[in-house]
Amino acid sequence: MSRSQIIYVLAILATGSLIVIGIFAASRKPQDLSQPIEFSHRIHAGDNQIACLYCHTGAIRSTAAGVPPVATCYECHRLVKLKSPEIMKVLKYWETKQPISWVRIHALPNHVYFSHKRHVLGGIACQSCHGDVQLVDRVSQQAPLTMGWCLQCHEQRGAPRECETCHK
Amino acid sequence: MTDSLNRRNFLKLVGLSGVASTVGCGTPPSRKLISLVMPSEEIVPGEAIWYATTCRECLSGCGMRVRTREGRVTKVEGNPEHPISQGGLCIRGQASLQGLYNPDRIQSPFRRNANGTIEPLGWAEAESQLADRLSALENTADRNKIVFLSGHNGDTLDRLIRQWMTALHSEHYLIYEPFSLVTIKEANRIAFGRAEVPDYSIAEADYLLSFGADFLETWLSPVGFSRGFAAIRNYREDRRGKIVQVEPRLSLTGANADEWVSLQPGTEMWIALAMARYIVTEGLSVELPPAEIRRLGILLEPYSSNRASSVTQVPEETIERLATEFAGASAGLAIGGGVAVTGDNATATQVAINLLNHVTGRVGQTIRFDRSFQVPDTAGLSALRGLVDSINRGEVEVLFIHHTNPIFNLPPDLGFSAALQKVPLVVSFSSFSDETTDLAHLVLPDHTPLEQWGDFRPAAGVHSLMQPAMNPVFDTRSTGDVLLELAKQMGGDVAEAFQVQTFQDYLKDAWKQTYGEVAGEDFENFWQESLLRGGIWPSRSSGMESQSVDRRARVGLLPQIFDFPFPPAPTKGPAEFFLHAYPSSRYYDGRGANKPWLHEIPDPITNVVWDSWVEVHPETARQLNVVEGDLLHVESAVGHVEAPVYIYEGVRPDTVAIPIGLGHESYGRYAKDRGSNPSVLLPVAADPLSGTQVWSGSKVKISKTGRRSELVRTDGSRTDLDRGFSRIIPLSALTATAVPSEEVHHQEPEHESLSMYPPHDHKDYRWGMAINLSSCTGCGACVAACYAENNVPVVGKELIARGRHMAWIRIERYMENVSATPDIRFSPMMCQQCDNAPCEPVCPVYATMHSSDGLNVQVYNRCVGTRYCSNNCPYKVRTFNWFDYQFPEPLHLQLNPDVSVRSKGIMEKCTFCIQRIREGKDHAKDEGRLVRDGEVVPACAQSCPTQAIVFGNLLDPNSTVSKLADQQHGYRVLEELNTKPAITYLPRIKRI
Incomplete structure (x- = not known):
């Protein structure tokens, strides 16, 4: 074999192995969206009409909406549905004073500045970005959360469209 | 396959592999959302929480506010309400964050075995072992063999250590600080009978005469004095004050002065005395009793301008002009300090400066004994020599070392390092492994100041608080808590001496005792308000200031002063140079050397980064035939260092200057084996009157090694080449109506209207x-x-x-x-x-x-x-x-x-x-x-x-x-x- 043929073969081998690695990486399980507790937004926000801000208190005063402290769950569930296996999980977190490690569904890249407060105070319904969470048991990402998608709305509503509004 | 791998095919392959390797890459945002357990009014994710505390990077005690986000400290800033720092914070204060998060912190307690191996310990084990060991020292005589050596501590921690040592029946609690202010205290005791460091009203002065005091860098309270400096330097009432810096090497402070008086190192005393003499003999002094004038005349007789000029090499006219200017200033102020004034005549120099201030009526005017700085009585070199002697006599059984690194700062000839190895048990509370901690048998790492409770009194009436701004980063424990735990485990009368479980309670109790009356009924409320504010001090609007209008506070000369024996002038051999080892505004005494920002930010004068150097006058450099970056061998009677040359007109031809702070053999990845430590050149010498360490005045020989070590500087050129960047x-x-074009800069007529682009609109x-x-x-x-x-x-x-x-x-x-x-x-x-x-x-x-x-x-x-x-x-x-x-x-x-x-x-x-x-x-x-x-x-x-x-x-x-x-x-x-x-x-x- 000539030198160039050897190089060719080596290059193909290298490429092949990279493709294998790539496929392996791509075929990683899609993100498991199951939560540590089978919490149902439908029951809370839908059937029982609990306001979003009752639990996600940060949404109106901070950039982050936040997840409720275990104490908020316990407030009701010290009395409500104590026999449910999922609620027993909550009570266990409360008794052991452990935080709940939820799986994040809506995530923005680190270089994006997004303030829940500004949007909530601006009258944007939570559902505009998060979908009809009050209708589903398990939340999944409905909106693409891409820059184009953000800008579309900013344009319609006459919101600022400067780079530094969102890029940090 | 005849064709070779052509460019086209190659690119195809590369492109394909590129696609393959990017699949699945990219850092996704965090996929966890962790809840709190309990709701907190304070913590709102996404919002910063600020805590007031006190900076402990030097002895100034500036007030600080700490920004935290989601439970971690991200920034420190000056506390605008604090009377010392007034909102500013220096470079070292800013870098305190990198002490907190230093990757080389000691992360948990450990024991160093006889063969040098390190054995990690749990806190419970470490504390019980130590308590047993201390309990084993049964009688009072043995207990007195316990020594506690510490840096300057905050008030309540200091009190706890004293109480703890007393309960243990030991009298040996020593405070060591490399840069001591005890000389000022001692000189004020000698001259005025007041062993205090007064407040210097730099902001009110219109003529500041500084004998070596680097008041913008490390001396006493640099942040507070910087504010005063700005007041002098700025235009007020058609005038602008004058700053004169008297020192052998032009410091950053000197670089900001209006006049630099370069004098032979160690002769500052002569200038002060000659000025005082000139003022008294020429009748320029304030009104003083005739008897005092007469006796001062006799005391100052030997210090004629002429003689002082030959000793100091400062022209006679300069001395007399300075004297006339100083006496004529409406608010003059003479200060002395910094390493320039740490020779074996340090206290005598301060006494001379006191005389100068006295004859011009500055005491009570710009020098305020009614509001003094709180400066600890530190053990000088003499006391440490005493400690080394007692160790060598076998009189030290247990040595506690807390936040001090004497092996790095003391002259090696003192034998501290060798002595330390003879102590049966050395316990270190250090947060970092440094030269001293590396010799400890038991290391019980303390929190850093941002993680712990404490308090600090920088000046009379100002009592700052320290509070933890976050949970400890590592498995460390506050030394106060460790001491209380040891006392508890030892039982008996030692345990009975303490009523509290934690240092936080001890601190609160101490405040209750001090401020119980001020606080009134609701101490808890007072405590919370003090924590929010950062401490307690007289507010600028309150009447506390006006109560002490008696600025003079009856401070007069003591009669003994007229017999004060001023020491003779220093001498130097012909082939020798004076060594001027000076504290760096970045590294202080060396404790800043483990913080990468302080290395990365260039030295303000030389603009050198990540290195130390030896400053040489251009004339000396010519004689030695060296250029910047040539390694120079600097040798004293006791040791030698090598450092690259930096050529600087601001150092006298008979002097070489080396910054203090680098040359560590330990102290983490950023400090170790970087630069050189001038302490090794210092002889074991102390100022006889105060016992403090002598930093200046040693003589060295210098020679070229022929090797090079490039200095990395960030400045492109030394001057601005008349471009008018800095005018x-x-x-x-300012007072005239038209601006005279005193300096001609590279300037062209403005072309306001010419632009290729339309102007920008700005809305709000x-x-x-x-x-x-x-x-x-x-x-x-x-x-x-x-x-x-x-x-x-x-x-x-x-x-x-x-x-x-x-x-x-x-x-x-x-x-x-x-x-x-x-x-x-x-x-x-x-x-x-x-x-x-x-x-x-x-x-x-x-x-x-x-x-x-x-x-x-x-x-x-x-x-x-x-x-x-x-x-x-x-x-x-x-x-x-x-x-x-x-x-x-x-x-x-x-x-x-x-x-x-x-x-x-x-x-x-x-x-x-x-x-x-x-x-x-x-x-x-x-x-x-x-x-x-x-x-x-x-x-x-x-x-x-x-x-x-x-x-x-x-x-x-x-x-x-x-x-x-x-x-x-x-x-x-x-x-x-x-x-x-x-x-x-x-x-x-x-x-x-």
């Missing part, structure tokens, strides 16, 4: 800055603040040498003239946020854009790294990420979540702290108004001890920045390029 105007220009804001060069001292606090706020990476010496420094703001230093009237200029340089920004039109991808607020914004994830913008920037303020820079754990915890961490291939620059602007606008919008003047303060402006940087909205004609920017003498750098910068510089005012 000076005479005072007369155009952000701008005014930088007052009369106030800027070049200290670099702003640079450190910027590193902390904006996640600016540290790149290290090698990359800086290749021009890859990442600082967003730099202090340009121009040595226009180093002489008796020094003209060394400092000016902060950062993105000028031009309205006609040259960077913007050249970006092919619109990554740098003009915002409607007049900012040049940089969109990181749009940037493709062409670097065209940087090439087109005339100010050279854009920096490029050549690599993905690392923040070694746990330094990454300091990163500000409001600012992106930039990756490889991205251009970046100063944003005017856009995250703070955004936050300010957010608050304003909540209240339906515009941002108020002063509501948004960028990190650099916040930290500036002299408030040289003012930020605000240029569209608001009433904003402070608008008023400053409109001043007639303000200028914009490279204005002739028609870049329309948003930063206006106000020239330094020359005193004429």
Whole structure:
């Protein structure tokens, strides 16, 4: 074999192995969206009409909406549905004073500045970005959360469209 | 297969493999959302929480506010309410974050076995072992063999240690600080019978005569004094004060003075005495009793200007002129300190300065004994020699070492290191492994100051609190808590001496005892308010100041002073040089050497990074035939070091100067084996009157080694080549109607109307800055603040040498003239946020854009790294990420979540702290108004001890920045390029 043929073969081998690695990486399980507790937004926000801000208190005063402290769950569930296996999980977190490690569904890249407060105070319904969470048991990402998608709305509503509004 | 691998095929293959390797890459945002267990009124995810505390990087005790986000400290700032620092914070205070998050911190307790191996211990085990060991020392005589050696502690911790040692029946509690202020106390005791360090009203002085005191860098209270310095240097009532610095090597403080009196090292006393004599004999003194005048005349008789001139090598006329000026000043002030005044005549020099102040009536005027600094009685070299002797006699059974590193700072000949190895048990509370801790048998790491409770009294009436701003980063424990636990475990009368379980309770009880009356019924409320404020002090508006109007406070000369034996003048052999080892404004006594920011930010005078050097006068360099970077061998009678030459006109030809702080053999990755430690050149000598360590006056021989060690500097040239970057105007220009063109700069007529682009519209804001060069001292606090706020990476010496420094703001230093009237200029340089920004039109991808607020914004994830913008920037303020820079754990915890961490291939620059602007606008919008003047303060402006940087909205004609920017003498750098910068510089005012 000539030198160039050897190089060719080596290059193909290298490429092949990279493709294998790539496929392996791509075929990683899609993100498991199951939560540590089978919490149902439908029951809370839908059937029982609990306001979003009752639990996600940060949404109106901070950039982050936040997840409720275990104490908020316990407030009701010290009395409500104590026999449910999922609620027993909550009570266990409360008794052991452990935080709940939820799986994040809506995530923005680190270089994006997004303030829940500004949007909530601006009258944007939570559902505009998060979908009809009050209708589903398990939340999944409905909106693409891409820059184009953000800008579309900013344009319609006459919101600022400067780079530094969102890029940090 | 006959054809070879042609270019086309090769590219196909490469392209394919590229696709393959990118699949599944990219760092996703965190996929965890962790709840709190209990709701907290305080903690709102996404919002910062601030805690007031006290900086413990030196002895000044500046008030600090600590910003935390989601439970971790991300930034420290000066506390604007604090009377000492008044909102400013120095470079070392800013870098205290890197002490907290230092990757080389001792993370948990351990024991060092006889064979040198390290055995990790749990806290319970470590404490019980130590308690047993202490309990084994049964009788009082044995208990007295316990020694506690510590740096200067806060008040209540100091009290606890004293009480603990007393309960153990030991009398040996020693405080060691390398830079002692005891000489001032001792001299005031000798002269006035007041063993105190008075307050120096620098802000009120119009003539400041400093004998070596580096009051802008390390001496006494640099941040507070910087504010006073700005008051002198700025124009007030048609005048501007004068600062005269008397020292053998022009320090940063000297570089900011109006006059530099270069004298033979160690002869400051002679100048002060000759001035006092001239003032008394010429009848320039204030009214003094005739008997006192007569006796002073006799005491000062030997110190004629003529004799003083021959000893000090300062011209007679200069001494007499200074005396006349000083006596004639309406509010003169003479101070002495710094390493220049740490010879074996240190106390005598301070006594001489006291006499000078006395005869001119400054005591009670600018020197205020009614509000003194709280300075500890530190053990000097004499006391440490005593300790070494007792160790050698076998009189020390257990030695506790707390926050001090004597092996690094003491002259090696004292034998402290050898003695330490003879002590049966050495217990260290150090947070870092350093030269001293490396010899300890048991290491019980303390919290860093940002993680612990405590208090500190910097000055009379000012009592600052320290509170933990976050949970401990590592498995460390506060020394106060450890001592209380040991007492409990030892039982008996030792345990009975303490009623409390934790140091926090001990502190609170101590405050209750002191302030029970002030607090009244509701102590808890008083305590909470004090914590919020950062301590307790008389408010500026309260009547506490006026109660003590008796400034003179009956401070007069003691009769014994007239017999005071002033020592003779120092001498030096012909082939010898004086060694001037001086504290670095970045490393202090060496404790800053483990903080990467302090290495990365250049030294203000030399602009050298990551290194130490030996300063040599150009004439001496010529004689030795050395150039910058040549390694010089510096040898004293007791030791030698090698360091690269830095040629500096600001050091006398008969003197060489080496900064203190580097040359560590331990102390973590950033400090170890870097630079050289001048302490090894020092003889074991103490000032006989105060017992303090002698730093100055030793003699050395220097020789060329023939080897080189390149110094890495950040300055392109020493002067500004008449480009007018940093300007000076005479005072007369301000009072006269027209501005005389005293300095001709490279300037072209303005072409206001000529622009290829239409002007920008600004709706509500155009952000701008005014930088007052009369106030800027070049200290670099702003640079450190910027590193902390904006996640600016540290790149290290090698990359800086290749021009890859990442600082967003730099202090340009121009040595226009180093002489008796020094003209060394400092000016902060950062993105000028031009309205006609040259960077913007050249970006092919619109990554740098003009915002409607007049900012040049940089969109990181749009940037493709062409670097065209940087090439087109005339100010050279854009920096490029050549690599993905690392923040070694746990330094990454300091990163500000409001600012992106930039990756490889991205251009970046100063944003005017856009995250703070955004936050300010957010608050304003909540209240339906515009941002108020002063509501948004960028990190650099916040930290500036002299408030040289003012930020605000240029569209608001009433904003402070608008008023400053409109001043007639303000200028914009490279204005002739028609870049329309948003930063206006106000020239330094020359005193004429």
